[in-house]
Amino acid sequence: MQLGPLDINFILQILPNLLLGAVMTIKLTFFAIVFGTLIGLFVALAKISGIKILRWLGGLYTWVIRGVPLLLQLMFLYYGLAFAGIVLEEFTVAVIGLSVCGGAYIAEIIRAGILSIDKGQMEAALSMGMTYSQAMRRVILPQAYRRLLPPMGNEFITLMKDSALVSVICMTELMRAAMLLQNATFRPVEIFVTAGLMYLMMTTVFTTIFDRLERRLAISDGD
Amino acid sequence: MVKAENVRKSFGKLQVLKGVSLEVKQGEVVVIIGPSGSGKSTFLRCINHLESIDSGNVIFDGQPVGFKQLANGKVMPVKGKELCQLRSRIGMVFQRFNLFPHMTALGNVMEGPVTVLGKSKEEARHLAEELLAKVGLADKAESFPSQLSGGQQQRVAIARALAMKPKLMLFDEPTSALDPELVGEVLSVIKNLASEGMTMIIVTHEMGFAREVADRVVFMDEGKIIETGTPEQIFTTPRHPRTREFLSSVLRGYEKVPYPQVG
Ligand SMILES: Nc1ncnc2c1ncn2[C@@H]1O[C@H](COP(=O)(O)OP(=O)(O)O)[C@@H](O)[C@H]1O
Ligand SMILES: [Mg+2]
Numbered sequence: 060m061q062l063g064p065l066d067i068n069f070i071l072q073i074l075p076n077l078l079l080g081a082v083m084t085i086k087l088t089f090f091a092i093v094f095g096t097l098i099g100l101f102v103a104l105a106k107i108s109g110i111k112i113l114r115w116l117g118g119l120y121t122w123v124i125r126g127v128p129l130l131l132q133l134m135f136l137y138y139g140l141a142f143a144g145i146v147l148e149e150f151t152v153a154v155i156g157l158s159v160c161g162g163a164y165i166a167e168i169i170r171a172g173i174l175s176i177d178k179g180q181m182e183a184a185l186s187m188g189m190t191y192s193q194a195m196r197r198v199i200l201p202q203a204y205r206r207l208l209p210p211m212g213n214e215f216i217t218l219m220k221d222s223a224l225v226s227v228i229c230m231t232e233l234m235r236a237a238m239l240l241q242n243a244t245f246r247p248v249e250i251f252v253t254a255g256l257m258y259l260m261m262t263t264v265f266t267t268i269f270d271r272l273e274r275r276l277a278i279s280d281g282d
Numbered sequence: 283m284v285k286a287e288n289v290r291k292s293f294g295k296l297q298v299l300k301g302v303s304l305e306v307k308q309g310e311v312v313v314i315i316g317p318s319g320s321g322k323s324t325f326l327r328c329i330n331h332l333e334s335i336d337s338g339n340v341i342f343d344g345q346p347v348g349f350k351q352l353a354n355g356k357v358m359p360v361k362g363k364e365l366c367q368l369r370s371r372i373g374m375v376f377q378r379f380n381l382f383p384h385m386t387a388l389g390n391v392m393e394g395p396v397t398v399l400g401k402s403k404e405e406a407r408h409l410a411e412e413l414l415a416k417v418g419l420a421d422k423a424e425s426f427p428s429q430l431s432g433g434q435q436q437r438v439a440i441a442r443a444l445a446m447k448p449k450l451m452l453f454d455e456p457t458s459a460l461d462p463e464l465v466g467e468v469l470s471v472i473k474n475l476a477s478e479g480m481t482m483i484i485v486t487h488e489m490g491f492a493r494e495v496a497d498r499v500v501f502m503d504e505g506k507i508i509e510t511g512t513p514e515q516i517f518t519t520p521r522h523p524r525t526r527e528f529l530s531s532v533l534r535g536y537e538k539v540p541y542p543q544v545g
Contacts, residue, residue, distance in 0.1 A: 182332055183380035183439075187394040187446060188370025190362070197397055201384050 070249050073240050077250075080236025081257045087153055087232055088219040088261075094158035095218065096211075099165025104195070106170050117166065124163035130224050132156055137228040153225035153232075161218045168210045172203035205276050212269030216262050233257060283308045283481045284450055289328055289338035291321075298324045300505040301338070306450075309479045313492040313513075316502035317528055322485045325502070326452045329483070330372045331365060342368060343449060370398050373443030377455040379435040381427040387414060387438045388423040394446045406445075413441040417471050433464030437471055444475075451475065453484040469495075489532060493517055501525045 060067040106117035124132070133156040140147060147155075176199050184194035226235035237254040241247055284306045291299040298321045306312050314322050327333040329340055331348045340347040347368060349359055381390050391410035395401040401409075414420050417437040427435050436456055443451060453472065457465040469491045476482065476495045486492055492499055492513060499516040501509045501524075509522045520526045 177378075177380070179376060179378055179380035180382065183374075183376065183382070186330055186332060186369055186372070186374040187442070188366045188368075188398040189394075190366050193397055197393065198382055202382075205384075 064248050065252065066246075066249055069244075069246060070253055073244075073250060073253065076236050076240060077233065077254055077257060080231060080233035080254075081261070083230070083232040083236075084219065084222050084234075084258075085261065087150075087157060087222045087225065087230070088215070090154045091157035091161050091218050091222065092215055094154065095161030095165050098158060098162030099169050102162060102166035103169035103173060106166065107173060121163045121166055124160055125167075129156070129160050129221055130227060132160060133224060133228055149225075149228055149230045152228055153222075153230045156225065156228075157218060157222055160221070161214065164214050164217075165211065168207060168214060169203070172207040172210075173199055175206055176202050208269060208273050208276065212265065212273075215269075216265050219261060219265065220258065283310070283343060284329060284483075285339075285341045286325070286329065287339040287341075289325065289340060290336045291324055291328060291333060292336055298505050299328070299335075302502075302505070302507055303338075304500065304507065304510075306481060306483060308481055310497045311476045311480075311482045311484065311495055312498045312500060313496035314483065314485045314500045314502055315487070315489070315492060315528070315532075316508075320502045321505040322502055323454050326374070326454050326483065326485060329450075329452060330369050330374055332374075334359075342372065366398070370394070370446050371449050373446060373448035373451040375436070375439050375443055375451065375453045375456050377458050379427070379432070379439045379459070381435055381439055381442070383427050386424050386426055387419060387430065387441075390427070390438055391442045391445045394442065398446065409445055410441070413444050414438070416444075416474075417441045418467070431464060432460045433467045436460065436468045440468075440471055440475075449481060451480055451482045453482065453486070455485050455487065457486065457488060487532060489517070489529070501528065503528070 102117045102120055105113040106121070108114060133152070136156050137149070137152050140152070180198050180202065181194055184198040185191070189197065222232060223234035225232060226238060229235070231239070233254055237250050240250050244250070286302055286304045289299050289302045290297070302321070302325055304312070304325075314325070316322055324333060328335050329342070329347065331340075334348055339349075345368060348365075381387075382393065385393060388407065388410050391413055392403070392406040395406040395409060396403060411420065411423060414423055417440055419434060419437055419441070422430060422434060422438075427438070430438065440456075456472065457468050460468065465488065469488065472482070472484065473491075473495055484492075484495070494513075496513045498510060499513050500507055501516065501520075501522070503524050509516065509520065509525045511521075516525065517529065520529060
């Protein structure tokens, strides 16, 4: 069966392999988002804290990570660690690499979100007798959260697409699955069109979820 | 109740408070007036340690604010729980209300009792409803701040501060951000508090209100207290030329404000 330049039968043949890759891409993205957001939150809090050394360390982290290609970071982690005698599973290295990288961007997003909240909010919270962390949890972060959604959605999509880079450390996710199939069959059109559509579906799901969340918040929100 | 002794505070090179001393007794209402930039807000913020002071002393309810002296004579900053505990007994009302926009009016008033005092939701709700009724907003409990007028927001902010059962209330120009027709409703809430015997320090440009509510009026200029006296004395026979100058300049503008002058 033929659909334009695409051989549907061949696509059905390679589909299981690509789907397995896609599942791995989803897993990687999920862990990268969870750990990246945690890292990002702590680094953001460090960067706005009153403690100089924390601010400095946070600054160093985001400076380095955002200033060096992710590809290089992944290679460094994978081969560098192995060279130093630390052998980690590909999956672990991939998750560390993606979360550390995503964390730096997410930290900047969260920091900007927190700083965009009127200073009077923190003052009102403190003047009531809240501790700094109570004020953050109850007053600042819930407000920042609303403003964070759009840029966070973007960042999550970027992380999903960047997860393709872990193919260079032999992690068989969607991108590498496609490359392996290409090497074995030399049929790039079917392979990359199918893989591309899979990426597109996954990113579209993300965009839709975030659009919904934003709209829901816009309705429930007072302002 | 609260005593400030020779409080000094600088921002960088700019000395904003140049040795301010003020004692406020229980149940007393002190109104601070003065030109903008004279350090009135900074002084209020030093009282609940939103700003640290460079030197001097602030003592609230017998407890030093910001710094405490140990038995061995060493001075230690008061931090963490102790500071929070202290702040929870001082209510503050801001010029720009600073209500929490993601909570309803009721939620705003419940927040302190629940989060800071650890009261149950029910108990806090009960108290919050009572306080909203007290400031005339029982029917606005479920409204978000953005759905309220400035005057209503400020009254919610007052209820929020009262929910902590404070021993002292600080007001920093509570009506300066309001449209003129909304000023009266906020001032009348504050007057009620005064008549109930609440200890208050109020920074305001509403001279008619100051005259009516104050036990004592303090005139501040350029980081110093220039003159202190009864409202009668400050408004009718100010001793210091700068007080006279300031009063004549604001009273000229004041004729436009609808709040009725009493006296
Ligand atoms: N956080 C700050 N950093 C630097 N300067 C400040 C700060 N807060 C206030 N100031 C300055 O201190 C002076 C007094 O301010 P303020 O206490 O707000 O006066 P007032 O309330 O009497 O108008 C002003 O010159 C103001 O610019
Ligand atoms: Mg001021």
